[in-house]
Amino acid sequence: MTSYVAGVDIGATYTRVGLFTTDGMLMERVRFETPRAGGELAVASAVARAIEELLSRWGGSLISIGVGTVGPLDIASGDVTGAPNLPIGRFKVREPLERLFGVDVYVVNDCVAAAWAEYLVGTGRGFRNVVYVTLSTGIGGGAVVDGHLLLGKDGNAHEIGHIVLDLSGKFRCGCGGLGHWEAIASGANIPRTLEVLAREWAGEATEAYRKALDGGLSPEELFRLWRGGDRFAEFAVDFLAEVNAAGIASVVNVYDPEVLTLGGSIALRNPDFIELSLARIGRYIVNRRPTISLTPLGDDVVLLGAAFIAIKPPRELLGVVRKYSRL
Ligand SMILES: [Zn+2]
Known part of the structure; x- marks a missing residue:
C-alpha cells in the first residue's frame, strides 16, 4: 500500500x-x-x-x-x-x-514552512542561510540561519510583518500594534494606507485618488492605475516601495541570509513593483546584500x-x- x-x-x-x-x-x-x-x-x-x-x-x-x-x-x-x-x-x-x-x-x-521548502528544494538549496518573505494579505517570513530553522519560544521567531517602520501613529495593524510593516503594506491594509495618503495628497484628483479617499482602492486596481500613469497611484506605489525596501533591508540586517526569496500574491503578481522596492534597499542595508528573487515555487x-x-x-x-x- x-x-x-x-x-x-x-x-x-x-x-x-x-x-x-x-x-x-x-x-x-x-x-x-x-x-x-x-x-x-x-x-x-x-x-x-x-x-x-x-x-x-x-x-x-x-x-x-x-x-x-x-x-x-x-x-x-x-x-x-x-x-x-x-x-x-x-x-x-x-x-x-x-x-x-x-x-x-x-x-x-x-512562512516557516515556506522557508523550509526554499531551503530544501527551492532557491536556497545548498545554502545554510535562507530567508523567505511573503507579501500577501499579511506580511510574514521564515528563516534558516546556519542550517537551523528558527522557531522561537512560541514558534513566532520571525514575525517580520510586525517590524515597526513608522512612528507617526497613522497606521494601526490588525494585531493591535502601531506602525508595523504589515499595517502599511500588506494586501489587507493597503486600501487603508491609500486612504491616509489620499488625505494628505495635494495634487490632482485622479481616478486612483478619488477611489482611495473612501478606502475603496484595492491593491490590484492601484497597480493597474500605476501602470497606466495615474499620478496619485505613482505617489502611493512609490511610498509602498519605500516601505517594502525598509522592511526587506531590516530582515537582511537581522538574519544575514545568503538567499532571500519573496512570495505571496502581491509579490508574485507584481514583479515590476518588487523591482522598484528592491532598487531602494541599498539605503537601508548594512549587511552584505544577499541574492534576492521571487520564489520559484510559486503559490x-x-x-x-x-x-x-x-x-x-x-x-x-x-x-x-x-x-x-x-x-
Ligand atoms: Zn502587527
Whole structure:
C-alpha cells in the first residue's frame, strides 16, 4: 500500500491541502475558502474533510501531516492564537487532526514552512542561510540561519510583518500594534494606507485618488492605475516601495541570509513593483546584500514546505514537540 503525507497551507483567504508521496511528489491538491466562522474546530474539520476526500480517491495510508498556517501560533499546543487577518481568530489545528487520523501532526507558521521548502528544494538549496518573505494579505517570513530553522519560544521567531517602520501613529495593524510593516503594506491594509495618503495628497484628483479617499482602492486596481500613469497611484506605489525596501533591508540586517526569496500574491503578481522596492534597499542595508528573487515555487511554496515538514521534520521542531509533550 502506498504511503502518503498530507501538506496543508492554511491561509488568510484560502486553505490548500495536498496529498504527497513520501519523496515529496504532489499527487493532488484541493483548495477551499478558509472558514471565517464556526468556532475553534471549524478549520481543522474542513482540513480533515479534504484529507479524507483525497485519501478516498488515491487509496493508500497516511503517515503524517504537516501544516503551515497563518499565525501567530502556539507551537507547543499546535493552536493558532489569534490571527489578525482571519475573523475566526483562535483555532485548534494539531490536536483534532491527531485525534482523527492517529498520525503525527506538525504545525508551523506558514512562512516557516515556506522557508523550509526554499531551503530544501527551492532557491536556497545548498545554502545554510535562507530567508523567505511573503507579501500577501499579511506580511510574514521564515528563516534558516546556519542550517537551523528558527522557531522561537512560541514558534513566532520571525514575525517580520510586525517590524515597526513608522512612528507617526497613522497606521494601526490588525494585531493591535502601531506602525508595523504589515499595517502599511500588506494586501489587507493597503486600501487603508491609500486612504491616509489620499488625505494628505495635494495634487490632482485622479481616478486612483478619488477611489482611495473612501478606502475603496484595492491593491490590484492601484497597480493597474500605476501602470497606466495615474499620478496619485505613482505617489502611493512609490511610498509602498519605500516601505517594502525598509522592511526587506531590516530582515537582511537581522538574519544575514545568503538567499532571500519573496512570495505571496502581491509579490508574485507584481514583479515590476518588487523591482522598484528592491532598487531602494541599498539605503537601508548594512549587511552584505544577499541574492534576492521571487520564489520559484510559486503559490505552492507553503504547501510544499508543509509536506516536507511532515516528511523530514526539522530537528528544532522535534525538540519543541518532545519538550512540551513531557510536561
Ligand atoms: Zn502587527
